[in-house]
Amino acid sequence: xxxxxxxxxxxxxxxxxxxxxxxxxxxxxxxxxxxxxxxxxxxxxxxxxxxxxxxxxxxxxxxxxxxxxxxxxxxxxxxxxxxxxxxxxxxxxxxxxxxxxxxxxxxxxxxxxxxxxxxxxxxxxxxxxxxxxxxxxxxxxxxxxxxxxxxxxxxxxxxxxxxxxxxxxxxxxxxxxxxxxxxxxxxxxxxxxxxxxxxx
Numbered sequence: 662x663x664x665x666x667x668x669x670x671x672x673x674x675x676x677x678x679x680x681x682x683x684x685x686x687x688x689x690x691x692x693x694x695x696x697x698x699x700x701x702x703x704x705x706x707x708x709x710x711x712x713x714x715x716x717x718x719x720x721x722x723x724x725x726x727x728x729x730x731x732x733x734x735x736x737x738x739x740x741x742x743x744x745x746x747x748x749x750x751x752x753x754x755x756x757x758x759x760x761x762x763x764x765x766x767x768x769x770x771x772x773x774x775x776x777x778x779x780x781x782x783x784x785x786x787x788x789x790x791x792x793x794x795x796x797x798x799x800x801x802x803x804x805x806x807x808x809x810x811x812x813x814x815x816x817x818x819x820x821x822x823x824x825x826x827x828x829x830x831x832x833x834x835x836x837x838x839x840x841x842x843x844x845x846x847x848x849x850x851x852x853x854x855x856x857x858x859x860x861x
Contacts, residue, residue, distance in 0.1 A: 792826035
C-alpha cells in the first residue's frame, strides 16, 4: 500500500452504465496484461527498496543499542573492580559483595547492580555509564521499594543507597544528595565518593 505513494497507480477503465445494464457483466473492462505486469514490476522493485531500508534501519538501531549496552558493562566492571578491592564505601566497611543480584517472585522481580552487606547495614548501588534524572527516579521509587519486598531478611538493616556513574551533571548530583544517595564518580582510574551532608 505504501508503495502507491510514490508510484502512479493505473486502474482498469470502467464500463458505462448503459452498457452494463444490458449484460450485467463486470464493472471494469479487462485490465491490459502488459500494464498490469509493468505495475507489478514497479511495486516489486519498490518493495525491495523499502525492505532494504528497513533492514538498514534495524542494523543501525542494533548497533546503537549495542554501543549503549557495552558502555554499561564497562561502567559496571570498573565500579565492581574498584569496590571489590576493599569493600569500603563512604567510611563503612562491608563484608560481602553481590554483583547483579536478581530475585523473582510471582508478582515482583528486581535486579541490582551491586549490593554490599555487613552485619547491620547494606548498600544498594545502581550503576550507569551516563546518569540521568529519570534513572534516579526509577532507582528511588521503584527499585529500592522492590528490594525491601524481595529481600525481607534485610528489613532490620540500615539501607544505604549509592549511584555510580562515569558522567554525572550538577542537577543529578543535587537531586541525589538531597535524597541521601551517595555519589560514586569516576575520576581517572579512581572513584570519587561524594556523601550527602547529613551522612557526614
